[in-house]
Amino acid sequence: MSDRQKKFILPEDEIPHYWYNIQADMVNKPLPLLHPATKQPLKAEDLYPIFAEELCKQELNTTDAWIEIPEEVRELYKNYRSTPLVRAYGLEKALGTPAHIYFKNESVSPVGSHKLNSALAQAYYCKKQGVTNITTETGAGQWGAALSYAAKAFGLELAVYMVKISYEQKPYRRSIMQTFGAQVTASPSMSTRAGKDILTQFPNHPGSLGTAISEAIELATTTPNCKYVLGSVLNQVSLHQTIIGLEAEKQMEMAGEYPDMVIACFGGGSNFGGITFPFMRHNILEGKKTRFIAAEPASCPKLTRGKFQYDFGDEAGYTPLLPMFTLGHDFTPANIHAGGLRYHGAGTIVSQLIKDGLMEAVDLQQLDTFKAGCLFAQAEGIIPAPESCHAIAATINEANKCKETGEAKVILFNLSGHGLIDMASYDKYLQGDLINYSLSDEEIAENLEKIGSLA
Numbered sequence: 001m002s003d004r005q006k007k008f009i010l011p012e013d014e015i016p017h018y019w020y021n022i023q024a025d026m027v028n029k030p031l032p033l034l035h036p037a038t039k040q041p042l043k044a045e046d047l048y049p050i051f052a053e054e055l056c057k058q059e060l061n062t063t064d065a066w067i068e069i070p071e072e073v074r075e076l077y078k079n080y081r082s083t084p085l086v087r088a089y090g091l092e093k094a095l096g097t098p099a100h101i102y103f104k105n106e107s108v109s110p111v112g113s114h115k116l117n118s119a120l121a122q123a124y125y126c127k128k129q130g131v132t133n134i135t136t137e138t139g140a141g142q143w144g145a146a147l148s149y150a151a152k153a154f155g156l157e158l159a160v161y162m163v164k165i166s167y168e169q170k171p172y173r174r175s176i177m178q179t180f181g182a183q184v185t186a187s188p189s190m191s192t193r194a195g196k197d198i199l200t201q202f203p204n205h206p207g208s209l210g211t212a213i214s215e216a217i218e219l220a221t222t223t224p225n226c227k228y229v230l231g232s233v234l235n236q237v238s239l240h241q242t243i244i245g246l247e248a249e250k251q252m253e254m255a256g257e258y259p260d261m262v263i264a265c266f267g268g269g270s271n272f273g274g275i276t277f278p279f280m281r282h283n284i285l286e287g288k289k290t291r292f293i294a295a296e297p298a299s300c301p302k303l304t305r306g307k308f309q310y311d312f313g314d315e316a317g318y319t320p321l322l323p324m325f326t327l328g329h330d331f332t333p334a335n336i337h338a339g340g341l342r343y344h345g346a347g348t349i350v351s352q353l354i355k356d357g358l359m360e361a362v363d364l365q366q367l368d369t370f371k372a373g374c375l376f377a378q379a380e381g382i383i384p385a386p387e388s389c390h391a392i393a394a395t396i397n398e399a400n401k402c403k404e405t406g407e408a409k410v411i412l413f414n415l416s417g418h419g420l421i422d423m424a425s426y427d428k429y430l431q432g433d434l435i436n437y438s439l440s441d442e443e444i445a446e447n448l449e450k451i452g453s454l455a
């Protein structure tokens with residue numbers, strides 16, 4: 001017992017030098033993004049007005065499996081990477097499961113989540129192109145916090161639209177962004193046309209990621225030398241996040257095991273893609289049989305109950321049309337505390353992978369996720385982000401199945417962030433003030449019918 005190893009860490013020179021682009025290995029590539037007016041497939045140039053050019057190329061790159069991490073980005077990764085791969089002995093014991101449970105601890109990043117992995121990359125490419133200002137949206141504030149630091153690191157000015165409900169629920173995330181020097185506005189706001197339109201119709205709108213994205217894109221396209229950056233959903237974001245899975249692959253090797261299951265929570269899919277794609281490549285190329293499980297909230301179930309169709313990435317319809325599993329771009333999810341999971345659609349890569357049966361999804365109720373988070377906190381000493389609690393709840397369900405069958409399966413999950421700035425949410429849970437939300441099939445169908453066929 002005494003020589004059993006708890007955590008696995010890579011030396012700095014073993015931090016990966018390349019990100020992994022799963023698009024190159026996918027047999028069925030994601031369907032093309034379409035121009036909303038012409039319905040023609042988009043080329044990288046069509047995206048240049050919104051995003052930095054290098055990022056547009058990454059978005060549509062279906063040929064290069066490996067993309068070099070710029071030296072400047074890798075240097076900043078060293079501030080917190082590699083992140084530990086940890087064997088959850090405490091959780092295994094608490095559950096009495098024969099399963100071997102590992103988690104990749106992305107909560108050790110300076111801003112407390114995996115989001116910094118892509119924020120640094122995107123800020124770098126904007127700076128390299130001579131951009132001076134960037135805009136973005138943020139839900140729970142994790143992405144905004146990460147980008148605020150990344151923008152400062154590369155000398156960019158940042159304006160953040162923060163979903164109003166989170167702005168009120170998570171005031172300290174706003175303070176973090178302001179500490180790093182970003183300008184933060186609650187969305188919907190009166191500062192953009194998209195925001196004004198929504199507020200005129202719904203004065204008490206709690207905000208959603210879709211709405212905040214519309215505002216940020218509008219600001220980017222009306223401000224000189226300004227680009228928009230996005231913290232999830234896009235292919236480029238999952239690409240940058242593969243640093244998680246690539247490290248985990250080496251670390252699992254140090255542990256002498258290979259995962260039977262890889263589990264992550266699912267908002268737009270970036271931490272899920274980040275930890276799963278490097279392992280999924282072995283399923284695609286070598287016929288390995290690892291299961292990949294996305295854990296989404298029952299109140300925003302686009303993977304388990306949404307529809308695959310072309311839809312917009314934002315509320316106002318400013319983005320290209322994306323082939324995605326969606327609940328409809330004007331779907332406003334219930335005010336669950338896992339703000340980072342309140343997004344109506346899934347990225348185009350994951351949408352294709354789920355269609356092709358390369359991964360699966362489960363949906364979880366809010367109360368079950370907080371219960372799982374508290375158990376994990378007590379067993380491992382880390383308070384997880386409400387989003388990450390979904391991955392933990394799904395992991396516990398699988399570990400309990402192992403208990404029934406007696407199988408010692410190897411489960412790896414991504415701890416996407418810590419919850420130390422989400423204690424108001426834990427307070428509500430502990431006081432019994434949180435509830436579950438369920439959506440009827442009719443509500444989902446109605447919402448999809450409303451948007452109709454867009455392509």
Ligand SMILES: *Cc1c(COP(=O)(O)O)cnc(C)c1O
Nearest residue numbers: 142232267268269270271340417
């Ligand atoms: C943003 C966020 C998520 C959800 O976003 P994905 O792109 O799906 O990863 C999950 N966990 C944490 C901690 C987050 O900050």
